[in-house]
Amino acid sequence: MSITSDILRGHTEAIILSHLLEQDSYGYQINKDIMKKTDNAYELKEATLYSAFRRLEQAGYIRTYWGDETVGARRRYYAITDEGTKAYQGYKQEWQEAKDMIDKLLR
């Protein structure tokens, strides 16, 4: 990874929610998709991912269900809730503001 994790810190939940807005998905897939979207520049570590899932579920922003795979490893799917959608809007707003602020402070 080229970007230090402290700069990405705090964005994990928003990134996951954004992904789930497109479609329900499961941990392994989300991880792969994020790497792909960033041309492998950013790999969300598994431990980070799963602890974020716990927080998001705790907050009521996502709900989970088991896939009905008949072959292969079982998959735990995640879906975004209405509250999660609202929270995502907040995260995005916050990001816009933070971005402007940091841009203002770094010149």
Add this chain to the structure above:
Amino acid sequence: MSITSDILRGHTEAIILSHLLEQDSYGYQINKDIMKKTDNAYELKEATLYSAFRRLEQAGYIRTYWGDETVGARRRYYAITDEGTKAYQGYKQEWQEAKDMIDKLLR
């Protein structure tokens, strides 16, 4: 403060270096200036500020000297070094990349 600290996390050092590029300054003043620059949206907490100073000095990115105040409280001034200037360029580059990445991931 309206922006959560986790989003700002990791930018503290870059923000301080950016400020010192303009001119030497001291803790209390830097803090005030940053609040002013962001219209009071972001207050770098003192404990955060001073621990960042320690790291920056440790890394050789800043050097310090005492002001020669004849009245009022003493001031410890900070100045950016050549290494600090280089480091700042790196931080800035990293920020540009991270910004693009997060923008790509949040839609």
Add this chain to the structure above:
DNA sequence: AAATATACCTCGTCTGTCAAGGTATATTTG
């Protein structure tokens, strides 16, 4: 005399990240 502003600092806690470890199934490779 008390409150506020300027100016410095430390200690201990909190929280998100992640390295390292684990389990289980299916497929590919030598």
Add this chain to the structure above:
DNA sequence: CAAATATACCTTGACAGACGAGGTATATTT
């Protein structure tokens, strides 16, 4: 066919930056 790799889940403990809470000292304002 055994070993390696890929898919898929998970937990534990350590680390580091942010910061609340506390402290010291001087000068000015109320």
